[in-house]
Amino acid sequence: MKTQKLKRMMSLFLAALICVTTLVGFGTTAYAAEETDEVCLVSFPRDGDANYGGEWGHGSFNFMNGWFAQTSRYTTVRAMGSYDGNICYCIEPGVPQESGDRYTKKGENFWDNYPSSYNHTISPDDIKLFIGRIFQYGYTGTISTSWRSQNEGGDKLANAVATQLLIWETVVGERDADFNKVGTGGKSAIVEQISTNHPLYSQIMSYYNSIAASVQRHSKVPSFLAKSVGKAQNIELEWNGEAYTATLTDTNGVLSDYVFSASTSGIRFSVSGNTLTITADDAPSDTVTITAEKRNSQRRGVITWTDGVYGPNGKLQDTVTYAQTVNDPVKGYLNIKVSYGSAKIVKTSEDGKVEGISFTITGNGVNKTVTTGAGGVIQIDNLAPGVYTVTEQNYDKYEPQEVRRVTVVSGQVTTVNFNNTLKRGTLIVTKTSEDGLNEGVKFHLYGTSLSGLAVDEYAVTDSTGKAVFSDVLIGTGYTLEEVDTAIRYVVPEQQTAAVEWNTVTNKSFTNILKKWNVTVTKSDAETGMPQGDATLAGAVYGIYKGDQLVDAYTTDANGQFTTKYYVCGDDWTIREITPSEGYLLDSAVYPIGAEAKNYTVEYNTTANDVTEQIIKGKIAIIKHTDNGDTQLETPEVGAEFAVFLKAAGSYESAKASERDYLICDENGYAVTKDLPYGIYTVHQTKGWDGRELLSDFDVYIAKDGQTYRYLANNRNFESYIKIVKVDAETSKVIPLADAGFRLYRPDGSLITQTFTYPEVTTIDTFYTNSEGYLITPEKLEYGKGYSLVEVSAPCGYTLNSEPIYFDVTADNATEENTVTVVEVTKPNTAQKGVIRISKSGEVFSSVTETDGIYQPVFAVKGLAGAVYEITAAEDIITPDGTLRYVAGEVVDTVTTDETGLAESKPLYLGKFEVREIAAPTGYVLNTEVHTAELVYAGQEVEITETAADFCNERQKAAVSLDKVLEQDERFGIGKNGELSAVTFGLFAAEELTAADGSIIPTDGLLEIVSVDENGHAVCKTDLPFGSYYLKELSTDGHYILSDEKYPISFDYAGQDTVLVEIKANGGEAIKNDILYGSVKGLKIDRETERGIAGAVFGLFRTDTSEFTKETAVLIAESGKDGLFVFEKIPYGNWLVKELQPADGYLANEEIYPVTVSENEQVIGITVVNDRIPEIGTQATVDGEKELCATEVFTLTDTVSYKHLIPGKEYLLVGTLMDKSTGKAFTENGNAVTAETVFTPETPNGTVTVSFTFDSRLIKENTSLVVFETLYKDGKELAVHADINDNGQTVKVKVPEIGTKATVDGKKEVTASGRVKIEDVVSYKNLTPGKEYAVKGVLMNKATGEPLLADGKEIRSSFTFKPDKPDGEINITFVFDASGLKTATEIVLFETLYRDGTEIAAHADIKDEGQTVKITPPTPDNPQTGDNSNLGFWIGLGAVALGGAIACAVMYFKRKKDEDDE
DSSP: OHHHHHHHHHHHHHHHHHHOOSSOOOOBOOOOSOOEEEEEEEEESOTTOTTTTSOOOBOOEEOGGGOEEOOBSOEEEEEESSTTSBEEEESSTTSOOOTTOEEEEEOGGGGGGOOGGGOSSSOHHHHHHHHHHHHHHSOOSBOOTTOOTTSHHHHHHHHHHHHHHHHHHHHHTOBOTTSOBOOOTTSOOGGGGSOTTSTTHHHHHHHHHHHHHHHHHHHOOOTTOBSSGGGOOEEEEEEOSSSEEEEEEOSSSOGGGEEEEESSSSEEEEEETTEEEEEESSOOSSOEEEEEEETTOEEEEEEEEEOSBOSTTOSSOOEEEEEEEEEOOOEEEEEEEEOOEEEEEEEEETTSOOTTOEEEEEETTEEEEEEOOTTSEEEEEEEOSEEEEEEEOOOTTBOOOOOEEEEEOTTOEEEEEEEEOBOEEEEEEEEEETTOOOTTOEEEEEEEOTTSOEEEEEEEOOTTSEEEEEEEEOEEEEEEEEESOOTTEEOOOOEEEEEOTTOEEEEEEEEEEOEEEEEEEEEETTTBSOOTTOOSTTOEEEEEETTEEEEEEEOOTTSEEEOOOEEOOSOEEEEEEEOOTTBOOOOOEEEOOOOGGGOOSSEEEEEEEEEEOBOEEEEEEEEEEEOSSSOOEEEOTTOEEEEEEGGGSSTTTSOGGGEEEEEOOTTSEEEOOOEESEEEEEEEEEOSTTOOOOOOEEEEEOSTTOEEEEEEOOOOSSBEEEEEEEETTTOOBOOOSOOEEEEEOTTSOBOOEEEOSSSOEEEOOEEOOTTSEEEOSSOBOSEEEEEEEEEEOOTTBOOOOSOEEEEESTTTEEEETTEEEEEEEEEEOBOEEEEEEEEEEEEEEEEEEETTEEEEEEEEEEOSOOEEEEEESSOEEOTTSOEEEOTTOEEEEEEOOTTSEEEOOOEESEEEEEEEEEOOTTBOOOOOOEEEEEOOOOTTOSEEEEEEEEEEOBOEEEEEEEEEEOOBTTTTBSSSSGGGGOEEEEEESSOEEOTTSOEEOTTOEEEEEEOOTTSEEEOOOOOOSEEEEEEEEEOOTTBOOOOOEEEEEEOOOOTTOSEEEEEGGGGOOEEEOBOEEEEEEEEEETTTOOBOOSOEEEEEETTOOSOSTTTOSEEEEOOTTSEEEEEEEESEEEEEEEEEOOTTBOOOOOEEEEEEOSTTOEEEEEEEEOBOOEEEEEEEBTTBSEEETTSEEEEEEEEEEESOOTTOOEEEEEEEEETTTTEEOEETTEEOEEEEEEOOSSSSEEEEEEEEEEGGGOOSOEEEEEEEEEEETTEEEEEEOOTTOGGGEEEEEOOEEEEEEEETTBSEEEOOSEEEEEEEEEEESOOTTOOEEEEEEEEETTTTEEOEETTEEOEEEEEEOOSSSSEEEEEEEEEEGGGOOSOEEEEEEEEEEETTEEEEEEOOTTOGGGEEEEEOOOTTOOOOSOOTTHHHHHHHHHHHHHHHHHHHHHHHHHHHHHHHO
């Protein structure tokens, strides 16, 4: 019993010693009041154990992470609440525990607050999981004090000990995440506590290995998986032609225990044996995490009994025990990805422009814009496999490219080709002409296209009058001209034209025929002015086209007339049809000179001068008289006559050419010279003496070349017959000559009378003189029943052939100037005439339609309803002297019938004026006054006629419009020829019906008109009356195309209006507003998705190469809600780019193309910004901030980061800095740097950067500061480089050694022979547990050279492992001092090595502490006594003292055991 008590006392004492700790525990966790209980410990061996004297305990140990164990002789188990309760296990090795210690029960959430600083191998959660798994496979029964190694309790104890060992290995960090053993770094291993001499060693190790294997298998994942996402390997999927796939083989043999899932859809898995096949039809856009989860995985729950303080410095040792089975998800992770591929864009272009073309490639998280180089090729690398959309930026000059979809395959370059085709359009020229000849007309289009290429093309009109320019490069400001215009036309002016893409531009040209009129001036061929009674007025001339009479004109009082306008041609002539009074007909043909080649404009005027020959005749006189004797007629020789133009009034007043003076010859004969047309007075100025002069008589010279002969005689016994010509209506004498008569005897025989001189001439027709009468040259004998028949009427009168009967008797005779005459009166009716008026004008006769364009056709037809007034142009007097009409008198008013004709009543001959007083509805009053002259048409015509043709101009409309375009100086819109793209259509607003029944339908297009550079346009279509409207058909792309209809009403404006000017929109300019859209952007934080205020954005043109505020068209700043707006952006393509990020954010370098294509279009974009990343660092070496410069160390810098983009790759580059110099720390001249590439899963987290360096090369205490720089895509994002930041700093302490040499504890001795020098080497700043070597050499202070014994240096070394950084060791030098002949000072030089590298030395030749002095003995003074065994006795006393202490310990342990029992 006493022995048992002593054992127990000793056990208690030993347990207390084991649990003593020298360090204060870290951190205390407070828990709410929960279940508590006491621990009960049972130690083995116990009495009766067959192996009671065996080696059940162990020595002291230092484990990983600060854990330890003190010496113990026992193997101890424990339970809570009783000595036979369920076993529990220690989780704080080295921390004291006694039976009766009270603990609080905790669930598995205890591990949520478990400090991670005591296990750097696995996490607290992994510790918990492994303990639960160890419970699953280890011992979980009750304990018993009856267990003995020789009974079944020994097996349970072995199982429990194995379980405890594995729990301790888990807790201290000897087991990794796969439950594999890890190196202890020079520390003791937990399993070393079980000696190979332990009575249950083999059983313990058997259980140990079995449980470990089961736990390993329990948590073992397929060999290609990692147990954490961060350590998962990346597997590349390969394209097999159909899908992306990878095949993996599990060498751990557990593949069938797991089910697989992926972090994204579209991934399939198939397992065959130990082979896993992963398949993806589509390439994942990013790295995909594959998770394998073990089927039906379970472990035991973990209950922790704790005192609330944890760690190697804890107060009471915490324990754990098992609970019910719980689910134990075991997962493995694998990352799959697909290698990036590339897309190559190959650009070709019709115009060879391939450089600088921008493309946007989007898809799979990519949205970037690239630009081709000089060869038109750009390759985009690092694209995740998948389908991408490649969009070429629109360029005005090219046709928009279709969006291409390109499939990028892993590791391959996929090529997509783009070919730019220049935009083209069509220009149609519609040709019209006055003569309708529109085929074969050539047009020329030239200028520079939008692409910069020259355009120089020709087109010829077809049978419809259309010339088509197809596939013309788009552009504005082209010049369009008609070439080789037919000579008959006026050359039309050039036009400007714009050709737009996919649009037909219509232009029209009208050929105007060249026209002429002529003024003809008639003059006398001899004198230029009229001669005699002749006149230049009244001559009728014909206008001939070839031999075809086209029109007739009558000369006016000045001998002139002016024609209307005719179309120019080569064979127009003037010919006289009827001469004017007194002139001969001019047979000459006069060319007008109306050839088209002579003229360039539409209306041209020429003049022609024509001459006429005057009618001339002679007057011959035979003068007889009675000789007084014989009563016979005798020639009156010498009689003189003055002949002169009667109109002159006297001979003296007459012109020389219009008078003559006659003297009769011996035959009484005299004849005048040729006298011009007219009535002449023959006046006898001289005769025989005593004879009466012949009375004056008139002679009418009316026929050219005719000689008018007169015989004057004085027969007295017969009566002359005087025939007087009178007007039948007025009975007035008609004072005109040349009325011819024949006389018949009563028997009906024709009376003839004979002239005998100058030749015998018999006449049977007698003509009146200018006074309208005649007297027969011979007398007629008496008789009755004579008759007179008129054979020639006087000019202006109608021939009256009915005979007039008369008698020659004295009763009927009268005496006139002593001449007996019988007067016979013959009445004649004055000839009359009618004026026929023809009225014509253009009527809307038909409609033509070509390519959807309707054109009215007008034809000339007779017009009804025109009212004309006929007035006397002069006093009209018939030859009898009667005033028939006063000048200006309205003699008739007529109205045209349906055929356009009207006829006056019969009018006396003379000149009249015909004027239109009322035009037909729809026509302009023709104010031209036509002169119509009714001229004598000969004696046989009772009613003559003349014509007056009137053509009325149709009232026409001039439809015009003015166009203005809004201007925007900011964007340079409105001043670049945009007006050239504007066209309007003229449409019918109602159905318009032509005379032939054809129609222009409602909304039918009549014309497409373009505005000029001033915005003005005039419609050229000749419009009938009706309602129309103008509507804009096209405008420049920057403007809103208006659909407004501008009404045009063309109504008859009265006969006095020639042209009705109609201005669209009331004469106000029609305005186009610019097509504006807006861009509304949202600026958000990638992490929070909240709006960001204060970011500045710019709107740029697509050709911008430098994006600055200066080059921006507009600037906008995001507001509090992150919104920014660009208002009033005109049509086109634009770029949006961030110019200045908000404070605290990285700049977003992406360029956002936007296109405004509709008015009021709102384009939304979202711009994501990332906060400026922040990093902080915490540098340690094995968790420590200080280290000794004795090893090759790995410094771990834990870099905390904020605001990174999950899934993106970052680079951390670190440099070790020497705090004292502020420069990079170097090793062998090279800076010590490290870097790591990582991809964060969350915006905030940590990542480690490891620096490996040989601290042994550091020769003085150094503070190393870690500077870290964060990069992404080669761009520096954040820097942490504070030389004074303690968190970044690790202190390196350089080892130091000092020595104190003695000989037997003395600094000076007298000795000879074998001498032992002991050197106490003190050291500082060593790494505990590491092996060091101290090597020393004895130096002769006097020589400074090594001390030699027997010719050799005296050296010594000592290898040791320090327990603490600072301490001492002893090194002994033994040598034969017999060689010393004199007193010698010996200095000890010591050098400290680690792995063969010198890390410290102490070699000061003057250091007294390192120096001893040995003096050889003097032979004359021998010593007595010996104290050489003093050391032995001191050692023996120390052993005795240790034994006493051991006995005391055993006593107290024995007593404790007895108390337990």
